[in-house]
Amino acid sequence: MRFFPQLSRSRVFFLCIVIIFAVVSCGQSQPISIETVDIPPVPLEVPTSVPTLEPKLRDEAISNNNDQQAAAVSLAMPAITAEDAVSSIDESLSGDSEYLEIMWDSLIPSDYTADAIMAKYRDRLVAVEDGTDEALELYDAMQEEFNNAPVNESLSQFLIKIPGFIAPLEYTDDLITEFLLVPYFGACIHQPAPPANQTILVKTAAGQGIDVADSYDPIWVIGELKTEAQTTELATAGYNIADAMIEKYTP
Amino acid sequence: MSATPIIHLKEIRFRWPGQSADFLYIPELIVNKGEHLFIQGPSGSGKTTLLNLLTGINVPRSGSVMILDTPLEKLTNIGRDRFRADHLGVIFQQFNLLPYLSLVENVQLPCGFSRRKRANAGDMDATALRLLTHLSIPDALLDQPVSKLSVGQQQRTAVARALIGNPEIVIADEPTSALDSDNRDRFLELLFQEAEEQESTLIFVSHDRQIAERFTQMVDLTMINQAEVAE
C-alpha cells in the first residue's frame, strides 16, 4: 500500500477503461464467448479447378458440336498433372514447408481428367445430336468414367497439405477424429456425390480433431497421403491419410 | 513547560474552490509543546477549515504549516495522511466509533495505520485497557458493542483512541457539544489528565465560551482570521 501512486480521478477512469478493454478482448478469444455460428446459406466451394463437371462438359460439348471445332476444351484453370506435381515438389520443399500443398485436381490421374475424358469421347460426341437419348447416354458414360476414375498413384506417400470440407464419421472425446474430406460443402446433402478420387478418408493424429461446432468450416489437412488402387487385406482402396494434422482454413 | 513551538502557522491563506476571496487568512499562529489551546469561534468562522489544515486534510493556498518541524504543505497527500497517522490524535463531536468493532478494537484502530503508534503502545491490549480504565469506562462494558454505551462513554472512548500510541498532538473538534454539563466536566477533567500524562499538546475547538477558562491558552478565531468577510 505504501507504494501506490496518487490516484487522481482521471487516472482511475483510464484504469477502468483499460480493464474493461482487457476483459472484452480476452472474452473474444475464449470459447465461452458468445459468437453465433454462421451456417453458410449457400454451398461454399474451396478454390479448385474442377467445378461441377456435368454442366461444364455439356456446355463445352454443345459448343464443340455446334462449332465443329476440334479445339481443346479448357476449363477454368489448367489441371495440374502428376508430372507438374512432382516437379513442383522441389520448389515447395526448398521453401519453409515440408509438405506439398495441392489442390483437388491433383488427385485425378492425368488420363482421367475432364480434359482427357472429353478427348476420348470427342469423336462420338461430334457424331451425335444434342438432346437425343444417345447424347444423354454418352454424357452419363463420361460422368461414370469420371466418377469411377482410379487414384493417382504418383502422389503415394507424399506429405501433402490440402484444403476441404468434412463429413464427420467418428468422434473421440467430443472431437471429430475421423472424417471424409471432400472438395465442397455438403457432400452428403448436395449432388453430385464426389467420386472416390475426390474423397480422402482422414484419421487425425492423437490429440488432433475438429470441434463439432466447427464441422461446417473448411480446414487444411496435413499428412502423408496413402493411395491404394485395390482393397487388400492390408489396406483399403482410395485415398487415406492417417495421423493427420488439422488447421483452420485461411486462404 | 518549555516554550518550544510545536505548531507554527505562517501567512496561511485558504479558500474553497470557486471562491473569489480568501476564506481564511492567518498571519501567524504558534502553539507550544504541552499547551492546552482553546480555539473559539462561532459556526462558519472557519474552525473546521483550520482543523483540516492542522491535520493535513487540506493544504493552504500559500503560507507554511510547520508541525513538529515538518512543513506539511510540502508533503504529498499520502505523506500528510501518514503524518497524521503517526503524530496526531483526533476526536469528533460525535460518532467517533466504528459500530462493527469492539471497544478495545476501536481504541487500537490508530495503531493499524501507524507503526510509530503501534510501537509506542507496546502491549496493545494492556495499553487500551489501561486507557479505558483511566477514562472511567466500567469493566463490564468492555465486551459490549459500541451501541450500548452512553454518549459520554463513547466520547471518553474516543479520547482513549486519540491518545493511544502517544501522539504529540491531540485535536478535538467540539467534543463536548453533545454532552450534558456533568459529562462535559468529567470529560474535560479526564482529557486534561491523560494529555498531561502523555505530555501531548491539546488543541480544542469549540463555540462554548464557558469552558474556555479551563485552558491555558485561548484564541478567538474571528480575531486571528484576517480574511475579509466575503459576501
Place this chain on the structure above:
Amino acid sequence: MKTLIRIVLKSAWHRRISLLFTILSIAISVCLLLGVDKIRKEAKSSFINTISQTDLIVGARGGPVNLLLYSVFRIGNATNNVTWESYEEIVALDEIAWSIPISLGDSHRGFRVMGTNTDYFEYYQYGQSQRLTFAEGIPFSEVYHAVIGRDVADALDYQLGDEIIVAHGLVSAEFAEHDDKPFTVTGVLAKTGTPVDRTVHVSLEGIEAIHVDWQGGTRSAFQLSAEQARNVDLQPKAITAFMVGLDNRINTFRLQRAITEYNEEPLMAIIPGATLAELWQTIVVFEQVLLVISGFVLIAGLLGMLTMLLSTLNERRREMAVLRAVGAHPYHILFLFVLETVFIVFLGYVIGMCLLYSLLVLTQPLLVAWYGINITITRPDAQQWFLFAVVLLLSVIVSLIPGLIAYRQSLQDGLAVKV
C-alpha cells in the same frame, strides 16, 4: 493491510443480514450459469458417444435428423417403413460388410421396444468403438425372448427369467397390450450411457408374432395364442430402418447416393457422424442463447449488489471520516470497497458452486432414471476457472463505482461529515 482486511470482515459481519441476500442472489446466478454450462457439455458428450463405426443408417425417405433421432436415440417416429425386399437387396451389395435391421413402435412401461436380430449385439458400437457386452445372460434365441438395457433392469427391478408384456405404441394402456404373448428376459446389457440402456430388445420375429393378430392398431377378431403365433411364418415384411457398415469407408458417398436413387422404394441413407454434427449445429444456437441468458442473470446479481453498496454509502460516510482521522488515505477507502465487493462475490461464487454440485449429486440418479441423461460429476475445467477470474474482475470493476464515490466524498468531507 491486515487492518483493512479486518475492518472489511468485521464491517461485513456487522451488516450480514443484507449481505446474506446479496450473496445468495449471486450464488444462484452462478449456479445457473455453471449449471447451463455443465448440462450443455454433458449433453454434447452423451449425444456424440451414442454411435460409432456405423457408416450409414437407412430408412424411409424423410428428414435426416428425424431418422437419426428415432433409430439411434429412440426419440420420435418414422413416417414410413422399409420393405424387407429392399433391405435384402441393398445389403446384398458387395460394398456392405454388415447390417443391422431394426423395428420400432412398441413400448414397455415407458421404455421403447426394438426388434432386431443378433447382429445387433455383434456389430453395434458406441463411444470410442466400444461393443455391447452382457452384464447378465445371453442374446435372444427364441421368438419370445427379450434383452433389456441396464436402466430398464434397474428402474423396473427385472431379473433374468422375468416376464414382461409389450404394449402397442409408445404409451402403455391395458387395452393396447400384447398381454397374451409375454416375453422372457434372457439377458441384461452392461451400462453404455446411451439410449441402449433404456431399450427392450426383442427379435424381429417376436415383433411379428405379437402383431400377427392385430390389424390397424387393435386386436382383430381372430386371436392366436402365443404358441400358435410361434408357428406362423414370422418373416418380417417391413422394418423401420437398418444400419450398415461398409468394407471401405471411402465408398460412403457412393453407396449413400445409390440408396437414395434406389427406385424400388423411396429410401434415404444418412451418415450418422455427419447428421450428428448437423443436429448439434442446430442445438448450438439454443445453448448459446441459454448461456447469454445466464450471463444476464449474473449481471443482474452484480447490479443488485452494486445497488446495495450505493445505498449504504451515505450511512458509511461517518465511518470513512473516522478512518480518515486515524490516518487512512482516500485510496484506503476505495480499497475497502473493492475488498468488500470481491469478498462478497467470492463467497457468492463459492456458494453457487457448492449449490450446483449438491444439486448435481441429488439429481444425477433421477436424470438417469427419467431421461437417460448421464451426468458425470467432475471438477471444474479450465474454462470454468477462467469464468471465475472474469467474474472476480467484474466485481472489482463494479466496486469501483461506489469506491470512487466514497473516495471523492472522503476527500471532500475531511473530518467533518456534513450529513
